[in-house]
Amino acid sequence: GDSVTQMEGPVTLSEEAFLTINCTYTATGYPSLFWYVQYPGEGLQLLLKATKADDKGSNKGFEATYRKETTSFHLEKGSVQVSDSAVYFCALSFLNQGGKLIFGQGTELSVKP
């Protein structure tokens, strides 16, 4: 079945470090891909998305590129801040499945000053 795999956390970085959180997917077809962020005690917020191959989603300094050849959607940020500390979820969905999201297991990011 369709699935999403993320790198395990927690990831601990110093402020202004470069961030990469790996995400790969397994799917029959071409899903839309998403990154969501969850701050402690809150629901999820959409961070960015890409709907087709080679699309780049970007928001708040975060970027991810839909790579069909490697079935990946890695999240990157050039310089993280303490306020970026949260759990990041990669997810996919298909048009013909009513928008149902399949989530990866989440990666906790902790940024130290």
Next chain:
Amino acid sequence: GAVVSQHPSWVICKSGTSVKIECRSLDFQATTMFWYRQFPKQSLMLMATSNEGSKATYEQGVEKDKFLINHASLTLSTLTVTSAHPEDSSFYICSARQAGLYSNQPQHFGDGTRLSIL
């Protein structure tokens, strides 16, 4: 825009009681709402998909009679945990998808409800 309000944010109650959680889309119409359950430090598990005016579609392994879902309007869905027991304690999150031309509109999430059953 695209705000989803979930209420209550935290509820503590005795074993055997029923608890209702509301999910409202405040500034858009949501033809579809989703209910998730999240265990500590784990991912979200989809429990059910609800479409306005029709019965909810439950994921495999989710008890329909235990988790009652109603989606009576385009802005409100409710999840009722009936006869709750300690094992039902969890973080419940709803999301809503905007009505629109493209069925793959992104979901917008509520802030979740932490349910603790004593």
